[in-house]
Amino acid sequence: MAETEIGAIREILASSPRPPDLAGRRKRLDEVFGSFPLADGAHAEPADAGGVSAEWTSTSSADPSRVILYLHGGGYVSGSIASHRSMVSYLGVASNARTLALGYRLAPEHPFPAACEDALAGYRFLVGSGFDPSRIVLAGDSAGAGLVMATLLALRNEDAPMPAKGFLISPWIDLLNSGPSMTAKAAVDPMISKAYLDDLAGEYLHGVDPRTPKASPLYADLHGLPPLLIQVGTAETLLDDATRLVARAGDANVRAILSVWPGMIHVWHLFHSRLREARAAINEAGAWMRA
Numbered sequence: 001m002a003e004t005e006i007g008a009i010r011e012i013l014a015s016s017p018r019p020p021d022l023a024g025r026r027k028r029l030d031e032v033f034g035s036f037p038l039a040d041g042a043h044a045e046p047a048d049a050g051g052v053s054a055e056w057t058s059t060s061s062a063d064p065s066r067v068i069l070y071l072h073g074g075g076y077v078s079g080s081i082a083s084h085r086s087m088v089s090y091l092g093v094a095s096n097a098r099t100l101a102l103g104y105r106l107a108p109e110h111p112f113p114a115a116c117e118d119a120l121a122g123y124r125f126l127v128g129s130g131f132d133p134s135r136i137v138l139a140g141d142s143a144g145a146g147l148v149m150a151t152l153l154a155l156r157n158e159d160a161p162m163p164a165k166g167f168l169i170s171p172w173i174d175l176l177n178s179g180p181s182m183t184a185k186a187a188v189d190p191m192i193s194k195a196y197l198d199d200l201a202g203e204y205l206h207g208v209d210p211r212t213p214k215a216s217p218l219y220a221d222l223h224g225l226p227p228l229l230i231q232v233g234t235a236e237t238l239l240d241d242a243t244r245l246v247a248r249a250g251d252a253n254v255r256a257i258l259s260v261w262p263g264m265i266h267v268w269h270l271f272h273s274r275l276r277e278a279r280a281a282i283n284e285a286g287a288w289m290r291a
Contacts, residue, residue: 005275006263013190022108026078033270036086039093044085050125052118053103055081057089066097066135067126068289069163071119071151073142073267075172075200076107084141087270087282091139094286100126104147111206112215115143119151123163133161137289141267142238143200145171145230149217149245156224167285168230170267171241174218175201175210179240188235191266197237218244222252229257229288231281233264259284 016032019025038044038057047054058064068091072084081103092099104118126136140148145168155162175197182194201210213220218241228249232242242258249256261268264277272278 003263006265006268006277009265009268009271009275010190018196022077026074026080029074029078029083030080032083033087034080034082034085036273038086039089042089042093044089047100049100049102050121050128052121052125053081054122054125055085055101055103056098057085057092057101058098059093061096062092062098063096064098065132066095066137067131068092068095068097068099068137068139068167069119069122069126070099070101071104071122071138071140071144071147072101073140073144073170073172074106075197076112076115076143076204077200078106079144084270087272090272090279090282091269091285094282095137095289096286097137097289107204108206112204112208112212115147115204116150116154116214119147120154123151123155127161134164136163137165137167138163139167139169139285141169141269142172143204145169146173146215146217149173149220150214152225153213153217153220153222162224162226165226165289166228167289168228168242168245169269169281169285170232170236170238171230171245172197172238173216173241173245175205175216177201179238179244181240182237185235185237185239189237189266190235192237194237218248222249222254225249225252225254227255227257229259229285231259231261231269231285233261233266233268235263235265238266257288
């Protein structure tokens with residue numbers, strides 16, 4: 001069953017290649033995943049998070065004191081609240097928490113460090129609204145996972161109150177794209193290639209050194225960060241971003257769990273309505289966040 005489901009998703013991706021233009025890529029991402037429904041009983045409400053566009057999702061049974069601040073993926077140039085709305089609502093249900101998805105500014109219109117500034121503003125909005133940092137989880141996928149790490153590093157550097165945990169899906173945390181899996185997994189990854197990531201990094205960095213820790217947290221000192229859960233699939237060119245991040249976290253005495261999912265592709269969670277492993281990964285993360 002699992003191979004049949006992921007095989008069907010691979011066929012869908014192959015039949016609908018990524019448009020060459022940025023506007024087309026943004027529209028495709030929103031149309032494909034934005035059509036998925038919210039979790040049962042969940043409702044969405046727009047918000048202004050310290051000047052950043054945002055959206056609450058919640059259910060009647062969610063613990064109102066607990067919140068996930070979610071930072072979507074899309075290579076810093078695409079993705080949106082709409083593209084990730086459904087998946088984020090399911091993550092909220094699994095964790096019994098409210099979610100606040102952040103619509104941070106995108107490159108190339110707003111290059112680095114605009115997204116980092118918006119992510120930090122979103123966190124400060126929650127704390128300023130009365131949420132206890134120990135009841136906040138930062139979460140994100142791909143580039144959004146990189147923003148999670150950048151936000152945690154900024155908070156630590158400011159000696160600001162830290163959130164309870166950080167949850168990362170298929171993290172992109174090395175904008176040099178130097179991991180061996182960039183080559184080793186190229187033939188099995190239907191979504192992400194080194195050439196594509198190199199282009200995205202150029203759009204986002206706008207001339208900034210890709211080794212800058214705030215842009216590429218792999219090159220940062222990770223000491224003092226809260227516990228991390230990193231989920232990644234074995235069919236990802238970004239596999240080594242996840243494995244190297246866990247190793248770096250361990251070197252810095254940060255508690256980190258690496259959850260590797262055989263055969264899964266980049267951010268497979270987005271396909272939760274069609275993929276059993278996506279639902280299982282969301283439930284795994286939810287249980288970890290509730291603990």
